[in-house]
Ligand SMILES: [Fe+2]
C-alpha cells in the first residue's frame with residue numbers, strides 16, 4: 555500500500571508563512587508522499603514561492619508537484635521551479651519520476667494540463683490562429699502526459715498529477731460556462747491510454763472531489779477549497795499483475811480499492 559497526501563491550490567502569497575507547516579512535521583507517520591497539484595502561489599512571484607518553500611522544509615517525506623495557471627502568471631516559471639528544486643522538491647512538467655516505497659515502485663507523471671472543454675462542449679483546432687493555438691497547447695500537454703505515463707516502465711502503480719481536470723465530473727458545482735477553462739477531455743484520453751491508476755488534480759475550487767475518466771480511472775480533485783483540509787490522505791493499493799495492452803483501450807478492473815481516510 556502507498557499512502558499519498560495530496561492537495562492543490564494552496565495559493566501562497568507573501569503573508570502565508572506557517573499556513574501549512576504545522577501540518578507537515580509528522581506527516582511521515584501517515585503518508586509516504588506529498589503531492590501538490592498546482593496553484594502553489596497567487597501570482598507566481600518568487601517571493602511567494604520562497605514563503606511556501608520555507609514551510610515545505612518541515613515536510614519529512616518526498617514532495618512532488620506540478621505548477622498551475624496562477625504560478626505561470628508572472629512569467630517566472632524557471633525561477634520559481636528552481637526555488638522548489640533547491641529544497642529537494644520535484645517539479646514535474648510533462649515528465650515523470652519513479653520512486654520506491656518499501657517494496658512498491660510508484661511512478662508519477664505530471665503536467666499542468668490546460669483547458670479546452672469536454673466532449674460535446676469543447677474547442678476545436680479550427681478557425682482563428684488564437685483558437686488553434688489554445689487547443690494545440692491543450693493537446694500538447696495531454697500528449698506529453700501520455701508519453702510520460704507510458705515511459706513509467708516496471709512500476710507497480712501509476713499516478714497522474716495535474717492541475718487542470720481530465721473530467722467534467724469533478725467540476726460539478728462550477729458554472730458550466732467556464733468548464734472549457736477548467737479542463738479538457740484530451741487529458742482523460744492521455745490518462746486512460748497511459749494506463750494511470752489514479753489522477754489527482756486541482757484548479758476547480760468549486761468542484762467536487764470524486765470522479766472518473768471514461769476509461770474508469772479514479773479522479774480526485776484535491777483543490778484545497780474542495781477538500782477543506784491541509785491535505786487528504788489516500789491509501790493506494792497496487793493491483794495484481796496483469797497484461798497491459800497499450801495498443802488497446804484500457805479495460806479496467808475495479809481493483810483500486812482506494813480509500814480516503
Ligand atoms: Fe486555484
Ligand SMILES: [Fe+2]
Pocket residue numbers: 593622623624717756757758
Ligand atoms: Fe488554477
